[in-house]
Structures are given as structure tokens and as C-alpha cells.
Amino acid sequence: MNDIDLIVRPQTAPRKRDADATRAAILDAAKAQFALLGYDCAVLRDIAGDAGVDVALVKRYFGGKEALFLEALKASFGTDGTKEWDRANFGHDTATMLAGSPHRNPDRTQRFQFLLRAATSPTTAPLLSQLVQERFLAPIRHWLGGTAADARARVFAAVYIGCLVERLVRGDALGGAERQAYIARVAGIFAALVADPPEAKETTA
Amino acid sequence: MNDIDLIVRPQTAPRKRDADATRAAILDAAKAQFALLGYDCAVLRDIAGDAGVDVALVKRYFGGKEALFLEALKASFGTDGTKEWDRANFGHDTATMLAGSPHRNPDRTQRFQFLLRAATSPTTAPLLSQLVQERFLAPIRHWLGGTAADARARVFAAVYIGCLVERLVRGDALGGAERQAYIARVAGIFAALVADPPEAKETTA
DNA sequence: CCAAAAAGTCAATGAGCGTTGACATAGCCG
DNA sequence: CGGCTATGTCAACGCTCATTGACTTTTTGG
Numbered sequence: 001m002n003d004i005d006l007i008v009r010p011q012t013a014p015r016k017r018d019a020d021a022t023r024a025a026i027l028d029a030a031k032a033q034f035a036l037l038g039y040d041c042a043v044l045r046d047i048a049g050d051a052g053v054d055v056a057l058v059k060r061y062f063g064g065k066e067a068l069f070l071e072a073l074k075a076s077f078g079t080d081g082t083k084e085w086d087r088a089n090f091g092h093d094t095a096t097m098l099a100g101s102p103h104r105n106p107d108r109t110q111r112f113q114f115l116l117r118a119a120t121s122p123t124t125a126p127l128l129s130q131l132v133q134e135r136f137l138a139p140i141r142h143w144l145g146g147t148a149a150d151a152r153a154r155v156f157a158a159v160y161i162g163c164l165v166e167r168l169v170r171g172d173a174l175g176g177a178e179r180q181a182y183i184a185r186v187a188g189i190f191a192a193l194v195a196d197p198p199e200a201k202e203t204t205a
Numbered sequence: 206m207n208d209i210d211l212i213v214r215p216q217t218a219p220r221k222r223d224a225d226a227t228r229a230a231i232l233d234a235a236k237a238q239f240a241l242l243g244y245d246c247a248v249l250r251d252i253a254g255d256a257g258v259d260v261a262l263v264k265r266y267f268g269g270k271e272a273l274f275l276e277a278l279k280a281s282f283g284t285d286g287t288k289e290w291d292r293a294n295f296g297h298d299t300a301t302m303l304a305g306s307p308h309r310n311p312d313r314t315q316r317f318q319f320l321l322r323a324a325t326s327p328t329t330a331p332l333l334s335q336l337v338q339e340r341f342l343a344p345i346r347h348w349l350g351g352t353a354a355d356a357r358a359r360v361f362a363a364v365y366i367g368c369l370v371e372r373l374v375r376g377d378a379l380g381g382a383e384r385q386a387y388i389a390r391v392a393g394i395f396a397a398l399v400a401d402p403p404e405a406k407e408t409t410a
Numbered sequence: 411c412c413a414a415a416a417a418g419t420c421a422a423t424g425a426g427c428g429t430t431g432a433c434a435t436a437g438c439c440g
Numbered sequence: 441c442g443g444c445t446a447t448g449t450c451a452a453c454g455c456t457c458a459t460t461g462a463c464t465t466t467t468t469g470g
Contacts, residue, residue: 036327038325038326038327040243040245040246041245041326041327041328116370117325119370119373120243120322120325120370120373121243121246122241122242122243122246123246125373125374128374129375129376132374147386148382148383148386150383150386151383151386151390152386152390154375154379154387155368155371155390155391157367157371158367158368158370158371158391159364159367159394160367161366161367161370162362162363162364162367162368163360163363165321165366165367166359166362166363168324168330169324169330169333169334169337170359174356174359177353178353178355178356179356181352181357182356182359185356185357185360185398186360186363188397189360189394193390
């Protein structure tokens, strides 16, 4: 059956021994798998397999699954991109990304999928509260600025994540006209959140 | 240790034999557990335990875990509540619910948590696309009416789910002022989606 | 060139869980 | 009362997976 593997694998040079590189490879594979499958469904053997090493190294380098998860989570949020977000086109850009292909910004997509999966797994959700505060909400809150920044940041995060989930469920790509309407709506929401004082504020009492 | 159980349990009458009631009890327990933990983390033995029966009955009545899940999912979306939603106060009511305690409308909360967990589990997500279309998006789309109803329904669902996730992660309750701002923002978004033609539509080109 | 340590692999263990068939008991019908 | 069937329980099997310790191979330093 998988004789193919047994034959093909050795072709690739048998991998220079390099602790740092191996550690990094495991961490990368872990980030991808955890983002794709979540903590519970991700399998250490597969992560190690993707990294091209044996499972036992996960223990040696990270200590265990949970520790690996935490490190991957922190690494995923280490480089936070709010700094380079473009204030003017932000709403439209983000909405477009959320409406369509994740290929435009795979890094950002993977980070947020990681967050989403971590948030919705009952195993890992408890670990998130603090980290989300520090590395996710705080930067957004700071980037947004203005009045009621915390509430706006939370709504922002909610809409963002929600769109992600919606796209996750939606199998087919969004059609032309509907897609435009979708983007317009979401862009409008983001724009309103970025522009601090809602001019046409009409909250039902 | 759990002698307590052994002593206390028998106090409750030893359960009249009633296939329908038992089936219903299992289904109820399943709905709760699946909503709380998702498909992957929910454990049949616990579900059966909550229902007060043995695991084997799950097989007899439903065939297996996946079949039970599907039935629970359909049952959860069987009674769809869009009919009774109040159009005028909908935005504010829903935002208030999402901002705070789930105790106000536990049924609805459980239904949506079920949906959320099902959508974010890689195991069950593929099963959802069609069901979500039929029983979730379609009713909302119909309830919303007007132009670009599909896109608006999707955005609506996204925001709703997103707020749910946000609340899931947020440990502490939302403070007074922030809470008001949060509710106002979310209510505004919903209201704009309900009111079909966005009067002050200012999408960045 | 050679040992010692670092880097990597292998196989076994044990826990958790879905599944399954044999067994027990209550309710019903003759 | 006596057997039959629906209902419910029990114990065991098999699988997946994280963990772990013993083993092998590469690299390094003298």
C-alpha cells in the first residue's frame, strides 16, 4: 500500500540534524494543524509527520500537546499586524478578504482560524481569555482609539470572527451581485466601527 | 467517592420503561452536550448518563454517535423561531441578549451554540452546509425580505455567531458603560440589516 | 580517531471511547 | 400463571492517540 512512501521518502536527503530547525518545523506544522482542526482533532503524529520527524520529538522539544498548543498560539499572535493595517480602505479590504478567497492573505487567515478554533474548543477556550485580551483585543482597541474603544473592539472582533465562521460553513463561493452586497454591508460595519463617533447613530431606545 | 450517587440515585423511582420517553431523554441530553462540547468532545457515556440510561441504548435507538448528532441537530432546528421575532425591537433585544446573560432565552442560546459548535468542528462542518441553508439562512432571508436578502442574511448570521463567540471567550461580564456601547453598536448593525434599503449607505469605493 | 552528548527513531503502555453481542427484567397477552 | 417481546444493563472488544523509556545514529571536541 504505502510502499510508495517507503520508496519515495529516502530520496529526500535524510535531513541534517538541526535542533532549532526541527523545533521550528514542528511549531509551523502545529500552527497549521491547530488552525485547521483545532486542539481536540489535531493529532501529534500528523503534526510530527508534516514536520518530517517522529512524535517523540514533540515531547523532547515542547513537553506535550498542551504545551505545544500554547506555544503555537503565542507564536501565531506574536507578530500582530494591526500596525500595518490601512485605515482608509480597511473596511473594504477586510470585507473583500472575508467574502472570498483566503488565498489573499493566508497568514492572517491562518491566525484567525487558529483563534477561532481555539475559542470554540471547550478544552482550550478557558486558556484564551487572557491571551485574547492582551494580544488581540488590546491592539485592536488601541488601533481603533476614540470613545468606547473596548466595546467597539469587541464588536469588531465579533463581526470578524462571525464572517470567518460564515465562510467556513458556506460551501459555494458567493455569487456576483450577492457578493457585492455582502462586501458592501460588511465594509459598512467595519467603517462605522473605525470612524469613532457614529454620525447617524440611531439606536432604538 | 461517588457513593453519594449510589445512595441518592435509587431514591428517584427506577424509571418506568417507556421507549418514547427514554428516546426523548437521550435526545435532550444529546442536544445539551453537543451544544456545550461539540461533536468531538461530547461523550456518549455522559449523554446516556445525563439521560439516566445505559450507553447501549444510544445504539438501539439512534444507531450510533453520528446518527444521534444529526437527529439532535435537526431537532434543534426543527422549531425555528423567526416567526415570533419582533421586528421593531429585534435589534435591541437580540443585542441585549448577546451582550449579557444567556439565561434570558436559554432555548435560543442553546440552539445557536449547537450551530456554532457544529460549524467549527471539522468533523461536522461538512454536514452543515445544506442544513444551515435550509433551516437557518432561508428562514432569516425570508424574514428579512427586501433586496439582496441572501447577503443580508449571511451578514446577519455572521454577526450573530460572532457575538456568540466573543461572549464565549470573554470571561468577565461587560461593564456598565461599555456594555451600553456594545449593545448600541450591535443593535445598530442588526437594525440596519432589518431595514432593507440602507439610507445612509456609504461604502468606500 | 574516539568517546560522549546531542538528535532522532522505535515499540510498548495505558487511558478514553464508540461499538457490540450476550444477558437480565419488566410489561403484556393468552 | 407462563412464556414472549420490548426495554434496559453489563462486560468486553478494538481502535485511536498521547506519553514514555530504551535504543540508534549523527555530530562534536579532544
